[in-house]
Amino acid sequence: MTVLVIAEHDHATLKPATLNTVTAGIACASGDVHVLVAGANAAEAGKAASQVAGVAKVIVADSPSLAENLAENVAAQVLAIAKNYSHILFPSTANGKNVAPRVAALLDVAQISDITKVDSPDTFERPIYAGNAIAIVQSNDAIKVVTVRTTGFDAAAATGGSAAIETVDGVADSGKSSFVGREVTKSERPELTAAKIIVSGGRALGSAEKFQEVMAPLADKLNAGLGASRAAVDAGYAPNDWQVGQTGKIVAPQLYIAAGISGAIQHLAGMKDSKVIVAINKDEEAPIFSVADYGLVADLFTAVPELVKAL
Numbered sequence: 001m002t003v004l005v006i007a008e009h010d011h012a013t014l015k016p017a018t019l020n021t022v023t024a025g026i027a028c029a030s031g032d033v034h035v036l037v038a039g040a041n042a043a044e045a046g047k048a049a050s051q052v053a054g055v056a057k058v059i060v061a062d063s064p065s066l067a068e069n070l071a072e073n074v075a076a077q078v079l080a081i082a083k084n085y086s087h088i089l090f091p092s093t094a095n096g097k098n099v100a101p102r103v104a105a106l107l108d109v110a111q112i113s114d115i116t117k118v119d120s121p122d123t124f125e126r127p128i129y130a131g132n133a134i135a136i137v138q139s140n141d142a143i144k145v146v147t148v149r150t151t152g153f154d155a156a157a158a159t160g161g162s163a164a165i166e167t168v169d170g171v172a173d174s175g176k177s178s179f180v181g182r183e184v185t186k187s188e189r190p191e192l193t194a195a196k197i198i199v200s201g202g203r204a205l206g207s208a209e210k211f212q213e214v215m216a217p218l219a220d221k222l223n224a225g226l227g228a229s230r231a232a233v234d235a236g237y238a239p240n241d242w243q244v245g246q247t248g249k250i251v252a253p254q255l256y257i258a259a260g261i262s263g264a265i266q267h268l269a270g271m272k273d274s275k276v277i278v279a280i281n282k283d284e285e286a287p288i289f290s291v292a293d294y295g296l297v298a299d300l301f302t303a304v305p306e307l308v309k310a311l
């Protein structure tokens, strides 16, 4: 049984989510793990994939039709080789979740979504009800199309492997969609899902100005990503792509600092797998303290600046 992992990349480098997905792939495989790099001028990303420990072969599909990651074209590329595999794994990122359902539908199989554990090649675990229960899902489909919650699996080593690289022709443009433009948030800070440290603020911050004034210096000191609760995002204190939680990003950094966040289950669903959780809240009964490794009952407007000063 050979497993295919669909790489997340920017044509030159691999995105970290690919490494966690390779680890899930290794757990599914009784045979080899292959990686598909579907892109345009993506030889460098292919080379990076060939160095990932545990990967036996990298397939680089190069075509202008794959330059912008249009889901229709990437899905067609996956389908062109799908029949060679028992499992096709995507990281559970916006990109992966855009392509995987198309592949599953066109193969006429059920998608197995957001797995956090591989029990056996046909049985997987996935959180449901905002992580309050774990569903064990068994699939009899000949090809299993799976999305992988990257926080559930350690990253495979990015170096040490020496996989063969095969270059194949990329698919023609499907003509079903076209790339119009992209507006990308530019930030000096690490991207949330890849950040080793995240500093998150909640509704308690009270305004966008205070959010910046209080939280940004702490993030700067720690070279951390900035996160927020949904209440803070909905109130306009922080941009939408900073939201952590069930309907935001799922993160598991080495250190997560939550300031002025109550710890609603929907927020916990996005961060409770963080290695070390620090909570600052003036209410000692706040539910965030139930998952915190270190809790500080304090007013964040004094505690956070003091912390910045002490660092």
Ligand SMILES: Cc1cc2nc3c(=O)[nH]c(=O)nc-3n(C[C@H](O)[C@H](O)[C@H](O)COP(=O)(O)OP(=O)(O)OC[C@H]3O[C@@H](n4cnc5c(N)ncnc54)[C@H](O)[C@@H]3O)c2cc1C
Pocket (backbone or CB within 6 Å): 201, 202, 203, 204, 228, 229, 230, 231, 232, 243, 244, 245, 246, 247, 248, 249, 259, 260, 261, 262, 263, 264, 265, 266, 267, 270, 280, 281, 282, 283, 286, 298, 299, 300, 301
């Ligand atoms: C379907 C659904 C999906 C959702 N998805 C998400 C999601 O993805 N992410 C998410 O975060 N939420 C989500 N929510 C919302 C969630 O239920 C909570 O409403 C939200 O997380 C609360 O945000 P908060 O903790 O910032 O605000 P609050 O619950 O209002 O908590 C503010 C906290 O700040 C503390 N505080 C106040 N002043 C200070 C101070 N000066 N110093 C220190 N502490 C102070 C208070 O004691 C309180 O604990 C979702 C809800 C639903 C229904």
